[in-house]
Structures are given as structure tokens and as C-alpha cells.
Amino acid sequence: MTSPWFNVPALYCRVHLSASHRSREETMPAIHGYTTHDVTLSAVGTFQLVAAHGDRPYFRNEKVTLRVQARIFNELEFQGGGGETIRRGGRSTFGGVTQPSDVNLELTTEEKHEAYLRMGSMGPFTLKHRIDVWDTSPPKPAQGHVNEEFNVDAMLSLTLPKTPGQVRLDAFEKSLIGSPFSCCDSRCEVRLSGLLRLTPDVPVFHLADDTLDQNPIPHCRVRVLCPDGATREFESDEAGDIFIPRASTKDVYTLLEVLDDRAPQSAAIPGTWTVDTVPDRV
């Protein structure tokens, strides 16, 4: 059987992984030990997957980076030998772009169009960060900091459409295997969103809200200064993307303003601006 996915030269992919949860559990009953785990974090990747088909459809990119924002708090509270409450924990707030790693998509069964999307199969996406730590144990309570590496890797199974087309990743959130974040375990809830889409290029602009989920904003009109010096209006599609054909390597587009003359954009103001490099097709 020959899959039509063999005819797809490249996919544009946006993956968004996030977690926002807090738990407090009695993990060491013998010493009245309670563990608090409180995280708010997201990892976003914007990249192309380029065809490298073998005997099955296969797409890959080995230079993907993820943009991470994280706030992590972990603490163990327990009763010491003298009946006193002891706390040991760490807190870290950090953000940045990870070291590059790979992402690949492989169709595993052509009949059912089942596929695996693997992120970091050759090694996790890593980002160094500093954790403020404390230990209130007597007689010498201590505090300081340690440097650690935050890791992200993920694998999920998904079903591709019979005819190549857009795939929404949130439909496959349940198929995430384990936790993608090194600070969480498999019991922690992780949200997945994003999409795979067949586009000839990557979007010039993407509009999203400022929440952890970075929900894409559709139908958002913007005014753009184009390389020819003209100012033109564009509108984001359902995925919050604005595609503009880019011919020359010297083309520069400037987002001048979000047109806020109608709801709901009239109730929004511009926030954070980030630029992701999306390497050309390998």
C-alpha cells in the first residue's frame, strides 16, 4: 500500500505543551511528611518537518528548539525527631530557548494511518536554570542555590487523515506517553495543543493570547510593512497564523499594529513579542 503521505515534502508544525497544577500529598506518613508540588510551565516549538521517507512516510527536523517559560516549586515538609517541622524545598522561575534536538513523525501502520510524533528522541531538549533551595533542619538551617538542567521530551501516538491535511494535536493529548517535563511525573496533568499543517512555507506572524496555553487568535487583522515598502492588511487564520509568500532571503516584514477597531480585539493590547527561527528545509 502506498500512502499519499509519501507525496508530502514538508509539514509545518506548532507544538505547545503546558502544565499548571498544584498538589499537596502525604508522601511519608511515618514522619508526617507532605510533599507540595506546584508548577506552571509551557514549552512551545515552531518548526518544519521535512520528508525523509524510507519504506514508510517519515518526516524529521534535527534542529528544533523549544521556547520555555516555567515556575516550579517543590517542598517536603515533615516532622523532625524533636517534633519540629522541617521543610526542604526548591523554587525556580526561568525561561528561554532550549538546546536544539530532534523531532520526527513516522507513520507506523498505513492501514489505520497511525503515527508517532517523537520530540527529543536523540536526547531531550535541555535548558539550564537555577533553583533556590532551603532546608530548615536543625541545628543549621541552610539555603542557597543549585544549577540544574530542565528537560523536555515527548512521544505521542496520533492518527493521520487518509488524505494528507491538517492535524490538530489537542485531539491526541491523552496519548502522550509519560510526562514530557523532567519536573513532573506521569500523574501530573499536561496539556497538549498545536497542529501539523501542510503549507508551502512557515507563517510570518502568529497571534496568540498571553495565557500559558497561548491560544491562537483567529480573525485578527494586522497592518504590515512589506519588503516593497507598501503597508498592507492581513488577517490571521483559524490557527492564528498569517502566511505571506516570502521569496527572497532578504525579505523583512514588520508588524506595525493590530487593528483593534472591532471586538474582541478592541479589548486587547499587544504584549510579548518573540521571534522563532525556523530553519529552511533541510
Next chain:
Amino acid sequence: MPNLDTLLKATMLLTAAPGAKFQSFDKGASRGAGGSTSGTGAFWGWTHAAKQADRVTHVTHRLRETPWFPAQTLPVLDELVWHPIELVHRGAALKLELTEEFLLRRYEASRGSITQGQSSYWIPADIDRSMLLVFGFQVNLRAAPGTVTLEPIPRDVLERDDFMPEPCATPPAPGEMKVKRTETGTLQLIPLRVLVCAEFVCCTERNDYTPHGLAATSRFRPHLMFICNRPLERMAAAISIRRPPVSGMAHPGTGPTPPTGEPHDPHAPHDGHGPHDGHGAHDGNGAHDGHVMHAMDIPPTTPPAPGPGSPGDPNDPDLMVHEMATGFWSDSNVGLVSWQNLANLSGPPLWSSMFSRVRTNVPAGTSYLMASPDLSQDPGKPGFVSRLWNGREYVAYPQPMNRRQGYFDNIHIAPPMKAPQSIRERYGKPGFHLDSIAMAPFCIHDCLHMHWRWLPTSDKEKHLWGWDASGPYAAAGEPHIPIHQHLRVELESTHAFAYRVHADTVMESGTWQYVLHEGLAHGNSAASETLAQWMHLGLQMLDEWPMPAGKSWAMFYWALRYCRSGDTVRERLLEDGAPVP
């Protein structure tokens, strides 16, 4: 820039009880015990259910024993409802419904204190069982073009340090937004967000609710506070305060508990005392129309030692009407001397000296503008004319008005009194008004008080001052509501009212807006019970009445309002709207 926890420190509950625990209702949080809370503190009891997050029901207050009644727990409110807050930003209207979907946290505390000078927004108080509800709203930027829908603020946003801007701050611009051939630029948009706090803070008894500390009342503060990350062009909010239709007050020897001993169903239809149903109709002299009311006896009381004697005749007691009635009063802006005389027992608190305008037994549907920035901005300028009885005729007296002062200054919902039976039998003539006697200028029998303005008091009583541009308790004699708000009070029934405010001037981002900041109070007793008893016995105006009058609190109140000459009875201050006889 403040995060959620920092912002909430501005609330009254967390000012009084900074360590109060909360139950989280945001998505993914454990719901705990079903989202309902019900119980009684040392004095106050109430019920709140997350499924009806916009209301508090079955509010009760435990009264201590006084010389006039035994200790007892009374239903104060059937329910209190926070109606949706309406906002306008850049021409788009938002309706914030305080539902479980938007409920983020519910704080509770049963003790805590605010001391003098601790807060410029909250006067000293000791709190009893109290609650703070936190709601979060944001505009859904994914909605269809041209539409505005709201969604809860996500947890991760609440935790940010820049969750709300500093007051009046302009958000930083993102800078130049350029992308090259191999780049994708992502612009995050920040939606309009509103944080709403609905507090139900119940306080223990204090004597700071009237000038000169003459009354002992327990305040409760069911206000709204909200803050937005954008400037707003308009806001409107309303709170309904609904008492039981009849009083549950018990007096010594009255036997069974009156009809409202059990909480009234707050969802039962309110009584049909429509605007013109006769029950509350105006009789031309501002008193009740003689509608037959149920009544309960108020037998003699035991004065505290060393008391001046027992008021009331054991064989011919005062009576109270069971049904609640509502009245509006305005303070006389030159009435402070009368309050002082009251404290010194040198002059009875006649309505003509205490008040400038009054309306009693107000029918449902009645509505007045009570404060507004559109009203007088010139203190001392005559605003309206009172008609005072000088013993021969009514004399027109132009009342000086204060800034923003509206039609009335306060509302009282309480069961009226009835004169002792022997007096009513002998003098029960039209125009004597002995069947429905309003208690003022102070009342302790199951009276719900709300004052949105007090007369100008000295700077020793700044807790009775109103708002200026800097905040509350700053301007003597001015309304106790923010200076840009218009207040209208509307009677929903003879025992319930809606407190409605709106503002049409720009409200800056990152700035708390307050609704019903002034709170209410439930009467307990006189601050000095001995003083009250002396005041009662010293009222010589009742000397010409038969004996029971001299011991009757009902007749004491009657004499403060009316004067009699033979068979003619006149109001000392002619009720608002009544024809001049």
C-alpha cells in the same frame, strides 16, 4: 506590579484576617466539600453555595440580652444578591455574572481585627464569621469577530507578578516587530481582565455607627470590589438586600416565637405590596393607612441596676407589628447639636431637629437618586425646603445641602411599633397614627440600618465622613460612596431594596472600584442602656397622655415625630410629598 495575592490584601477580610484560608475553585482544583458553606460564628450565621455564587442566604444575627429583650438569634436577611456588574470598555459592553464558572477562591475567617490607622479604606472592626469570594473574568480573544464573550482567568495568569498593572500605568509597547525570511514572529495579545471580590464581612458590636456613639450595632459589609487591567468608560452594579417579610423578634413573655423564627424561603415570591396596594399607601400625613397588622406584645422589661425604673406598663404593653416596613430619612446638616443634646439628655431627639426629610412606610417600586456627582457641588446652598411645625403652622425651612447629597441619606427596615392598647382605644382616631410608629432616630428592635451619608460631624468622628477623591472617611457630610458614582435605591418590596450604582467617568486601570463600601448594620441596643432609659423617662411631652404613655417606648417614638394639641396631631417635620395642612 501586583499579583493576585498582593491585590487581595486590599480586601477587608484579608486586612482583618491576613492568614485566612481559602478554597480554590479554579479549573483542576479540588472542589473539597461540594462548594457550600453554612454555619454560625459567635454572632452571625449565613449560607453560601458555589452553585449560587452570587448570593448569601439565611443571614442571622445573635442579639445579646438587653433591658428590653432577651438574647436571641434573628433572621436578618433572607438573601443578599450581587447582580451582574456591567462594564463598558471602548464601547464594548461586558456583563460580569458572579457564577461558579468564574469563581476562583472563597476565603473564610471567623475572627480578625482591623485597628485604628491600619487601613485608610477600612475602619476599626472585629470580625465574626465572614467570607471573601474572588471571581476572575477575561475577554475571550478567540470569539467570533464583533462579539464579546468572557472566560475565567486561567490560574497561570493569576500567579503572574504583572497580572494587573499599577494604577493608571500604561503597558509597555512591544517594540519593533520584524521578521526575516526564516523567522516566525509571535505576538501575544493581553485580553481585558477583571478581578471581582465579593465580600460578606460580619462584624461584632460597636458604637461607631451613629454620631456620639449612641447606638450599639453590628455592622456587616457585603460590598463588591473590582479592578480591571484597562480603563473603563462606564460601570453599573446592583446589590439586592432582602429582609424576611415579618420580624422574628421575641420579647419577654411573648410566648411562641413570632412567624419568622425560622428562616424565610428567600426564593418564595416577595409579598405583593405593590406600589399602590394600600398597605404602603400614603395617607396624606405620611403615616400608615390603618391596614390591620399582626402585633406582638412588648411587656415590661427589667432595667439593669442601677436603672431608673421599668419602662412600660405590664398590663398595657407596647406592641410591635410583625410585618417589616421601610423608611427613608435625611439628616439635618445642622443637626449635630441635636445629637450632642441627645447624648447630654438636654433635649429630646425630635424629628424636626434631627432630620430634614423623611418618608415612612415606603411602597414597593419607589426609587430615589440618593447621591450623585451631578447633584449640588456647593455645600451650604439650599437644596430643598422642609416644612416644620411651629405650634401654629408649617414653616418653610430651606435645607442646606452638601456635595453630591441626594434625596435621602439612609434606609431603615424594621417592624413598626403600636401604642399600648388603652391609648389606641382612646385616641384611635384618624390622623393619630398610633398603629404604626416608626422608630427613629435610633432603633434597636430588629432594625436593619443603612446610611450612605451622615450629617457633617467633627473630625473626631471621621468614620462618619464620606468619600473625596482620595478615598473614604475624608469629607464631612458627603456621601459614603466613591465620588464618581451615582446611587439609586429602589424598593423591591416593603422589606427589600436594590442598591444600584453607576459611573460614567473614566475609571483608571489597576485601580480598585468599590460598590456599597459603606456597609449596613443591624441594631443591638443603645450604647448606654441606662442613658436610654433616662432619656425615655425624661420625655415630658407625654405628660398630657394617660399613664401608659409615660412608660411606653412606642409613645416615646411617637412624640419625637408628632405633637398633639387636643384632637389635632401634627408631624413635627412634614413627611416628604405630603400636602401642607
